[in-house]
Amino acid sequence: MTESEHRTVLLRGGDVHSPADPFATAMVVERGHVAWVGSEGAADAFASGVDEVIDLQGALVTPAFTDAHVHTTATGLALTGLDLSDTRTLAEALERVRAHSAARPGDRVLLGHGWDATRWPERRPPSRTELDEATGGRPLYLPRIDVHSAVVTSALLDLVPGVTAMTGYHPDQPLTAAAHHAVRAAAHAAVTPGQRAEAQRAALHHAASLGIGTLHECAGPEISDEDDFTGLLALAQQEPGPRVVGYWADTDVKRAAALGAIGAAGDLFVDGSLGSHTACLHEPYADAGHTGTAHLDAAAVAAHVTACTEAGVQAGFHAIGDAAVSAVVQGMRAAAEAVGLARVRAARHRVEHAEMLTPAAIAAFAELGLTASVQPAFDAAWGGEDGMYAQRLGAERARTLNPYAAMLRAGVPLAFGSDSPVTPLDPWGTVRAAAFHRTPEHRISVRAAFTAHTRGGWRATGRDDAGVLVPGAPADYAVWRTGDLVVQAPDDRVARWSTDPRSGTPGLPDLTPGADLPVCLRTVVAGRTVFVRPNE
Incomplete structure (x- = not known):
């Protein structure tokens, strides 16, 4: 001490x-x-x-606050480097790439983040030819905002032998699957230890400046590397800043524990993302003739949950599409039959994102004691009648996403996070996004949202005495x-407010859209x- x-x-x-x-x-x-x-x-x-x-x-x-899903180094690199999340056109994005390349002549690989072609009038990502010109032929790794696909330059492809034969390689489209993982590994390998530590410090300082006391680092062999993970845990121990709780997304349970992770969990991919058309669905995308990508089936989920439960550590999976969530539920139930439901519930296994949940899936989460580690800012960014969700799924399916109210009514534990840098670290904005969900029936009270972003994150790690x-x-x-503190009326879950002291409920800030955070x-x-x- x-x-x-x-x-x-x-x-x-x-x-x-x-x-x-x-x-x-x-x-x-x-x-x-x-x-x-x-x-x-x-x-x-x-x-x-x-x-x-x-x-x-x-x-x-x-x-x-506790942010229950963060990629710390990537967050720091976005804070200190090329961030395209607020670009309004493809031309503006290319100009930023050009300026960044000129400003970083010594970088072995240029790194950026955050483009989203659904927000641009051109409705398409930058081409390889355009990026080659903007960078002057230098290696560039530029993931989409959801980090499940990326555009790259020819020079970066040259650093990855055999990439053109890998699953997910597309000559004129963003890379996905194995091809994306390979170029991401090559890009991250070019980051020096000094650059990495600088980025981690920047992310931790920014989190602290927002009142975040704990981060759940969701790392893994397909996301970062072991040196990045262990370096971050060591840095957080040695220097003042937020706590960092580590999750390593690997089916090798012993390896995860040896690296200092509290769970072989986090972004252990069952599927991908909606924005990149890689989330795994039961029915095809509205704007594509396929159902996405499955990485793990129910049998693989069951084997991992069983191994983690037997070892006394948390399991956890990245699952967004309804078919992916179904695979998780089926696998969890099979594990419960093998080791006992009480042991599975006691382990507090997690599901990251969990966006497309049917009523049956919600009931299963409650039955199995699964924590839903969710990101309300996703709805704020991509929900609504004209948002990316509606483009990918159609308005009817899009309205079913992120059903927080139904989850709480069923007794599903919620832990809120950002998935930064996918959406920014912004805890009060996250609470507001849940309380004013774009689909009104999914809204929860400010108090419940605040609890999910404070105590919920601690409970997700097995701690009930904190937050x-x-x-x-x-x-x-x-x-x-x-500003003034308000107390939400007990007979209204969402919108009516009361300052009546007889309620005996601690007040919270007014988070009505338009109010200052x-x-x-x-x-x-x-x-x-x-x-x-x-x-x-």
């Missing part, structure tokens, strides 16, 4: 979001844990016995500058300050 974690700190003069006292205005932190939560008057008894008193000046204190500010809990918290002033992890906003 560091010296700062030994310190006793009294925070007073604000609002503390705590079920221990819905009217709390003060909190004491001691030895990295919450020691007391209560009223301003009672705080006087602690004032003389603490190492530091922080005057909150009316600020709000909440548990720190909430009560005595004995880890002192992971954030301090916010915000809270600004993080301070982030603390295990009693250690990891971010303070300048001039505050």
